[in-house]
Amino acid sequence: MTLLAFTFLLALLPAESASSRYPPKAAISSPVFGPQQVYGLLNGSVTVKCFYPPTRVNRHDRKYWCRQSATSCMTVVSSSGYTAPGYQGRASIIDSPQAENFQISMSELTMADAGTYQCGIGVNGRGLSYKVSLEVSEGPHVPEGAELFYVKLHSTLTVTCSFGEAYASKRKFLCKMVKSGCHNIIDSYGNVDKYYTGRALLSNEDTPGSFSIMITQMDWEDSGLYLCGAGVYGESGETKELDVHVYEEANVPQGKPTIFGVKGSSVTFECHYGALKTSTVRYWCKWRQQGCARIIDSSGYVSNLYEGRVAMYDNPDNKTMTIILNQLKDSDKGYYWCMAEDKKEQQSSTELKIIDGEPGLKGKKEVEVQVGSRVDLTCSYPCKYYSYQKYWCKWSSTSCTPMPASDQRQPGPDVTCDTDNKTVILSFASVAKTDEGWYWCGVKHNGIFGETMAVYLWVTEGSGASHNLELLGVDPPSRAEPPSRAEGGFIPQGRAYSDAGVQSPADSESSGESHGPNTLVLSLSCVGAVLLILVTAFAVFKYRQLKRSDLVSVGSYRTNISMSDFESVKEYSASNNACMKESQETQIGGDEFVTTTATPESAAETKKAKRSSKEDADLAYSAFLLTSSSIAQGGCSGDSAAPAASPSSEEGRI
Amino acid sequence: AGFKVFFLDPGIAYPVLAGYPWDSQDKEYVLVNNKCQCVTVTSKFVPSKENPNEEILERNIRILVPLKARENISDPMSPLRTTFVYRMTELCRKCDPVEIELGGEIYQAQQSTSCNEPETCYTYNRDKCYTTTFPFLHHGQVKDVKAVLTPASCYAE
Numbered sequence: 001m002t003l004l005a006f007t008f009l010l011a012l013l014p015a016e017s018a019s020s021r022y023p024p025k026a027a028i029s030s031p032v033f034g035p036q037q038v039y040g041l042l043n044g045s046v047t048v049k050c051f052y053p054p055t056r057v058n059r060h061d062r063k064y065w066c067r068q069s070a071t072s073c074m075t076v077v078s079s080s081g082y083t084a085p086g087y088q089g090r091a092s093i094i095d096s097p098q099a100e101n102f103q104i105s106m107s108e109l110t111m112a113d114a115g116t117y118q119c120g121i122g123v124n125g126r127g128l129s130y131k132v133s134l135e136v137s138e139g140p141h142v143p144e145g146a147e148l149f150y151v152k153l154h155s156t157l158t159v160t161c162s163f164g165e166a167y168a169s170k171r172k173f174l175c176k177m178v179k180s181g182c183h184n185i186i187d188s189y190g191n192v193d194k195y196y197t198g199r200a201l202l203s204n205e206d207t208p209g210s211f212s213i214m215i216t217q218m219d220w221e222d223s224g225l226y227l228c229g230a231g232v233y234g235e236s237g238e239t240k241e242l243d244v245h246v247y248e249e250a251n252v253p254q255g256k257p258t259i260f261g262v263k264g265s266s267v268t269f270e271c272h273y274g275a276l277k278t279s280t281v282r283y284w285c286k287w288r289q290q291g292c293a294r295i296i297d298s299s300g301y302v303s304n305l306y307e308g309r310v311a312m313y314d315n316p317d318n319k320t321m322t323i324i325l326n327q328l329k330d331s332d333k334g335y336y337w338c339m340a341e342d343k344k345e346q347q348s349s350t351e352l353k354i355i356d357g358e359p360g361l362k363g364k365k366e367v368e369v370q371v372g373s374r375v376d377l378t379c380s381y382p383c384k385y386y387s388y389q390k391y392w393c394k395w396s397s398t399s400c401t402p403m404p405a406s407d408q409r410q411p412g413p414d415v416t417c418d419t420d421n422k423t424v425i426l427s428f429a430s431v432a433k434t435d436e437g438w439y440w441c442g443v444k445h446n447g448i449f450g451e452t453m454a455v456y457l458w459v460t461e462g463s464g465a466s467h468n469l470e471l472l473g474v475d476p477p478s479r480a481e482p483p484s485r486a487e488g489g490f491i492p493q494g495r496a497y498s499d500a501g502v503q504s505p506a507d508s509e510s511s512g513e514s515h516g517p518n519t520l521v522l523s524l525s526c527v528g529a530v531l532l533i534l535v536t537a538f539a540v541f542k543y544r545q546l547k548r549s550d551l552v553s554v555g556s557y558r559t560n561i562s563m564s565d566f567e568s569v570k571e572y573s574a575s576n577n578a579c580m581k582e583s584q585e586t587q588i589g590g591d592e593f594v595t596t597t598a599t600p601e602s603a604a605e606t607k608k609a610k611r612s613s614k615e616d617a618d619l620a621y622s623a624f625l626l627t628s629s630s631i632a633q634g635g636c637s638g639d640s641a642a643p644a645a646s647p648s649s650e651e652g653r654i
Numbered sequence: 655a656g657f658k659v660f661f662l663d664p665g666i667a668y669p670v671l672a673g674y675p676w677d678s679q680d681k682e683y684v685l686v687n688n689k690c691q692c693v694t695v696t697s698k699f700v701p702s703k704e705n706p707n708e709e710i711l712e713r714n715i716r717i718l719v720p721l722k723a724r725e726n727i728s729d730p731m732s733p734l735r736t737t738f739v740y741r742m743t744e745l746c747r748k749c750d751p752v753e754i755e756l757g758g759e760i761y762q763a764q765q766s767t768s769c770n771e772p773e774t775c776y777t778y779n780r781d782k783c784y785t786t787t788f789p790f791l792h793h794g795q796v797k798d799v800k801a802v803l804t805p806a807s808c809y810a811e
Contacts, residue, residue, distance in 0.1 A: 023684050
């Protein structure tokens with residue numbers, strides 16, 4: 001039943017929600033990434049670095065470097081110990097699973113070495129590879145290849161480019177290569193492409209002529225060639241090529257890209273930082289066209305505009321930094337970045353959108369008392385926070401220090417949420433001047449910070465509400481009161497009337513209530529209008545969905561099954577078989593991917609069966625019993641029906 | 655001779671196409687990536703043959719049939735599979751729970767019904783470890799011993 005409700009609710013969600021977004025084809029193409037073009041000198045050497053997602057199977061699987069020919073890809077060197085004759089001592093492969101890459105080095109290059117190669121994982125020609133083109137020239141100058149960046153989906157790309165002192169004062173830019181040239185993304189003059197608003201930041205480094213660019217929330221479409229440069233593309237200056245590839249890794253905690261905050265209430269941002277144990281200053285800032293305006297940082301600085309509104313909590317165990325921003329206004333919407341001064345740390349960004357609604361925690365937002373008197377700050381919470389931890393804390397620019405407060409929850413088995421007294425009270429027996437300041441009432445659940453509400457406590461000397469009239473009428477700017485709050489509107493409205501009698505909270509409560517009947521009518525008509533809009537929106541959306549559904553496109557399937565597919569799919573791997581009579585390691589079974597008209601194939605093929613026949617079961621059985629060397633001999637001479645013994649038995653990987 | 659359907663409503667294009675307009679690459683999107691039966695379905699807009707000014711939605715279905723597979727991929731002694739059945743409704747099912755936000759709370763929601771039916775796989779998923787047991791004769795005793803069918807996927811972390 002709840003499932004039905006959820007699917008029903010899903011239908012009502014706006015189109016941009018994750019459920020209706022489809023990943024582009026790049027998402028299922030090969031996640032192995034390497035340089036497109038490598039240049040080498042005659043008799044020189046060249047190193048090729050290929051990246052792969054560090055999943056458990058990828059880390060242990062065979063890595064290979066093979067030379068592509070018309071029919072197949074012949075292994076030159078592989079991580080299971082094979083080196084083709086002709087390349088002995090010239091080619092080597094080193095796998096670095098922690099660094100998510102493997103490196104191939106080829107030395108003593110000859111002109112015959114130029115051509116197309118593939119670096120890959122698993123079985124040759126199954127698609128989990130990347131095509132690398134090697135050019136050998138006589139020299140003396142060899143062009144520099146592009147710099148490779150392998151970025152996790154939704155994480156941040158950080159690029160540093162330096163061009164020397166001569167370019168220190170020139171325009172710096174980053175642009176993406178498209179068919180018609182290079183499309184500008186961000187430059188040092190403050191121009192930002194609108195699709196990168198809030199996501200991209202350019203900042204100058206200390207050394208003159210060098211700068212760094214950060215792009216957060218990297219998506220599939222961000223893969224491709226980029227140019228970072230100084231000057232103007234196509235006209236003057238220098239550029240450096242960057243090749244960026246986005247890959248997906250499952251089960252990685254990432255911050256949410258968009259957070260919705262209710263006006264008047266609070267939001268909690270979570271920033272995950274990397275495993276680097278640097279004790280760098282971390283800060284939180286709001287994205288602007290010219291840079292990022294710092295709001296709060298871990299050294300205790302809080303921007304004046306945000307006094308009493310923002311707090312930062314560090315949780316080194318989870319490697320998470322939590323930032324709470326309350327008293328939300330419409331102007332708070334935008335992009336917020338979690339940054340660290342050390343650029344090597346993980347930076348991330350989140351978009352904040354403000355929606356209208358009712359805050360969960362309610363209470364007086366400003367309380368004014370005289371020195372020495374007794375005061376209670378109350379905070380009432382709704383049923384949804386019934387089981388959460390509640391707290392009161394005193395806000396300061398370094399942190400919000402918890403204060404002992406009493407939860408008015410009544411003990412006993414008969415008490416349910418509706419009947420219970422849902423308030424938390426912070427009491428002061430005798431208020432002192434030092435107690436003046438911001439206090440926060442908040443909820444916490446499973447160690448995660450939830451909603452908060454801020455209250456300002458005014459402590460006045462001596463007597464006379466009339467004195468306070470002038471004082472409070474000339475509101476100091478650090479109070480940060482949003483005038484649009486509904487329930488907190490008593491006191492500010494009271495003050496606007498400059499009426500001495502309206503100063504005390506009790507009086508302004510009554511004035512608030514006199515507006516009661518009018519607000520009731522207003523709210524009823526609003527609700528009616530909203531319902532009408534919702535119904536029409538639902539009808540429109542359902543109609544559009546109907547048009548989009550599978551039923552309509554029944555006639556337009558085009559299948560791509562060809563006879564060659566049936567012949568060529570054989571599960572045996574190209575093995576580094578020491579017993580093979582031929583001098584080259586050849587592919588058994590067709591190479592579907594290596595054809596003259598090859599187009600990038602999906603990696604789906606490689607993720608499936610490698611072995612599923614009786615011969616393999618036999619081999620697994622015999623491998624268990626005997627050592628690897630004796631299997632090799634036995635497999636070669638005796639078993640002609642199994643052409644390529646699986647690599648596991650050959651190389652002793654039992 | 656099927657009929658072609660024209661998707662003229664730009665509203666449909668909006669939620670599906672999320673690339674940058676200035677990036678004129680042909681945008682092809684993945685609808686199905688089923689590793690169990692080894693099928694991928696992608697779709698893109700192509701100009702219609704009848705009227706080049708209009709675009710129609712073309713779906714590319716790619717099926718790789720593992721001809722040497724066994725009926726039960728976890729049992730190498732089972733007979734060779736000779737029947738492969740592919741159903742679009744089964745392939746298009748989205749059974750992975752998706753996180754959605756409602757009223758400030760995150761919920762996990764499943765997008766399709768009938769997700770409880772077991773799926774017969776025709777081929778191995780590279781991220782899973784497949785094992786089988788076989789009778790092993792040792793010192794005159796026959797024991798059932800576990801053997802690995804996909805070694806690369808079966809390493810501990």
